[in-house]
Amino acid sequence: MEGFNKTQEILEGLSPKPIPPGLREKILSTAYYRQRKFQVISPVLRTLFAISSALILLAFFCDIMIKNNENDFLTSIMNGSQVSEMILDKDLQEMTKELFKIEYDQRLNQWVIRHYKTKKTAAKLTSYQSIMDILKE
Amino acid sequence: MGYRLKKIMTWIGIFLVAFIALGLVVRAVFNYSNGKKLEKFLDQRKSDGIPLTIRDIEPECNPRDNAALDWKIAEGTLSIEREQRAILGQVIDDLFSGKPLEEETKDQMRDLITKNQEALSFILEASTKPCFKYEEQWDILGDDLRIATAIQMIQGTRLLGIDAVIKAEDGNVEEAINQCLAARKFLKLYLQEPFLISYLVGMACTKQVAVCMNYIISDREIETETLKKILREWDSSPWREGLVWALESERILGLESSLLYLKGEYDLNIGMAGDIFYWLLRPIYKSEIIWMTRKYDLILKTAEAPYYSSGDIKELERKIFSTPWYYKMAGALVPNVATVLFKKATLDAMFDTARIGIACKIYKNLNGDFPEELAELSPVILEKVPVDPFTGHPFIYKKQDSGFIVYSVGSNLKDDEGRGTWKIGSLVMEKDDDWAWKEVTLKTEK
Numbered sequence: 001m002e003g004f005n006k007t008q009e010i011l012e013g014l015s016p017k018p019i020p021p022g023l024r025e026k027i028l029s030t031a032y033y034r035q036r037k038f039q040v041i042s043p044v045l046r047t048l049f050a051i052s053s054a055l056i057l058l059a060f061f062c063d064i065m066i067k068n069n070e071n072d073f074l075t076s077i078m079n080g081s082q083v084s085e086m087i088l089d090k091d092l093q094e095m096t097k098e099l100f101k102i103e104y105d106q107r108l109n110q111w112v113i114r115h116y117k118t119k120k121t122a123a124k125l126t127s128y129q130s131i132m133d134i135l136k137e
Numbered sequence: 138m139g140y141r142l143k144k145i146m147t148w149i150g151i152f153l154v155a156f157i158a159l160g161l162v163v164r165a166v167f168n169y170s171n172g173k174k175l176e177k178f179l180d181q182r183k184s185d186g187i188p189l190t191i192r193d194i195e196p197e198c199n200p201r202d203n204a205a206l207d208w209k210i211a212e213g214t215l216s217i218e219r220e221q222r223a224i225l226g227q228v229i230d231d232l233f234s235g236k237p238l239e240e241e242t243k244d245q246m247r248d249l250i251t252k253n254q255e256a257l258s259f260i261l262e263a264s265t266k267p268c269f270k271y272e273e274q275w276d277i278l279g280d281d282l283r284i285a286t287a288i289q290m291i292q293g294t295r296l297l298g299i300d301a302v303i304k305a306e307d308g309n310v311e312e313a314i315n316q317c318l319a320a321r322k323f324l325k326l327y328l329q330e331p332f333l334i335s336y337l338v339g340m341a342c343t344k345q346v347a348v349c350m351n352y353i354i355s356d357r358e359i360e361t362e363t364l365k366k367i368l369r370e371w372d373s374s375p376w377r378e379g380l381v382w383a384l385e386s387e388r389i390l391g392l393e394s395s396l397l398y399l400k401g402e403y404d405l406n407i408g409m410a411g412d413i414f415y416w417l418l419r420p421i422y423k424s425e426i427i428w429m430t431r432k433y434d435l436i437l438k439t440a441e442a443p444y445y446s447s448g449d450i451k452e453l454e455r456k457i458f459s460t461p462w463y464y465k466m467a468g469a470l471v472p473n474v475a476t477v478l479f480k481k482a483t484l485d486a487m488f489d490t491a492r493i494g495i496a497c498k499i500y501k502n503l504n505g506d507f508p509e510e511l512a513e514l515s516p517v518i519l520e521k522v523p524v525d526p527f528t529g530h531p532f533i534y535k536k537q538d539s540g541f542i543v544y545s546v547g548s549n550l551k552d553d554e555g556r557g558t559w560k561i562g563s564l565v566m567e568k569d570d571d572w573a574w575k576e577v578t579l580k581t582e583k
Contacts, residue, residue, distance in 0.1 A: 059161035
């Protein structure tokens with residue numbers, strides 16, 4: 001009991017001291033530098049990621065808007081035109097063969113084949129090789 | 138180590154996202170600005186009255202006046218076997234070289250002509266009509282615009298020309314000449330069909346008919362009135378207008394297809410790759426459309442001018458084919474017009490030398506001898522003496538013994554003494570590249 005009272009006296013005699021200036025910062029700073037070693041993403045990168053993601057969404061949104069506006073414009077200017085492509089009636093290969101016989105011109109005929117083979121069902125020539133084979137005949 | 142790897146991967150990921158974002162922003166800006174440029178370009182074209190779609194250029198042709206309806210019957214009934222086609226081709230080659238037909242060949246041809254008489258009569262019937270429109274409606278939605286079967290067109294007109302030659306050999310010169318004129322008239326009508334493919338096929342057919350006509354008229358005594366009649370009709374000017382029309386329709390087809398592709402209505406039929414390709418290239422494709430249309434403008438301007446004014450044809454070809462790497466897609470839609478112009482020039486040379494040849498024959502009928510110089514033909518027989526399409530200078534004319542030769546120097550611009558070839562191998566031939574019309578010895582009619 002006597003010991004207890006003595007301790008109480010000593011404690012009552014102590015007055016609280018203020019925290020030394022800069023101690024908190026020092027501790028936090030040390031902790032921050034220790035933690036930084038194990039940090040995966042910095043705040044700057046986090047911001048960069050957020051901005052980039054927003055820009056990607058914005059770009060896709062703009063793309064849709066641009067496309068819709070352009071399509072409306074094209075529809076109005078083309079009077080509602082639909083796909084119209086020409087096809088060669090029967091056998092393209094046979095036709096070009098005849099054309100080669102009359103007009104010996106490799107380059108133009110290559111263009112003819114390339115240009116008019118859009119309708120795959122109508123065209124049998126699909127490569128330059130087959131054109132070259134015909135030219136060799 | 139795990140932390141470090143995680144960190145590196147996260148950094149790469151974020152920078153990749155940032156890079157994609159930057160790319161997409163640049164693309165969006167590019168897409169928008171190019172879109173605006175295209176809109177402005179198309180608006181300008183529209184306000185200038187330049188057609189943008191095939192429908193805009195569809196001609197009127199009443200079914201009763203439509204030669205294509207007769208042609209369709211001819212196309213369906215014409216029957217020429219593969220081996221016979223080879224013989225027909227050989228006959229045309231021989232006629233070009235001035236080689237007379239052998240009796241055996243004549244018999245084979247007669248059989249073929251008898252077998253295809255109905256088809257030939259329908260072609261002749263078609264030549265009396267004022268217009269040719271194979272596809273009656275050019276705006277069939279979701280359907281395709283069809284063109285005449287080229288192979289039948291080539292064989293049909295070839296047979297018609299050979300039939301005329303045989304008739305002339307049998308003594309029916311007047312009928313033979315009329316048949317060649319009718320064939321030319323039919324092929325002139327065929328020029329009303331759109332697109333370069335029809336033009337090229339038509340031009341090839343016309344050359345064959347010209348070969349037959351030249352064979353019939355040259356070295357043969359013909360009355361002045363008949364010659365005058367031929368002279369009135371035998372010219373190649375419609376083929377110049379035809380070329381412009383073919384290129385114009387090609388430009389419109391290219392533009393229409395490009396715009397429809399841009400709208401997303403035209404599928405490349407390559408699945409998802411096609412969609413990605415479309416999305417990626419959409420901004421560039423808008424500039425490509427403008428580039429392609431302007432390229433066609435240049436081509437049309439060149440096609441309207443005489444061949445000799447094109448200057449160095451190889452340089453022209455280089456200019457037409459100079460496609461920037463980023464415009465390769467539109468570049469594929471631009472034809473090698475240098476070759477088309479060259480072919481057209483050879484047709485002009487064939488027709489114009491024939492016109493001079495016919496005029497010389499008229500001159501002889503009137504004055505007893507061929508002229509000393511071509512200038513003597515004008516203005517009485519020819520309003521103006523045609524010039525060599527390859528040089529812009531007068532054709533070379535040489536009076537020889539009992540006849541004469543008139544010729545164009547051809548693509549090599551060299552005087553090869555009138556020697557020529559039917560088989561063109563390049564834009565500029567090294568030798569034997571003259572286009573001649575000869576009158577050597579007179580054939581006596583049977």
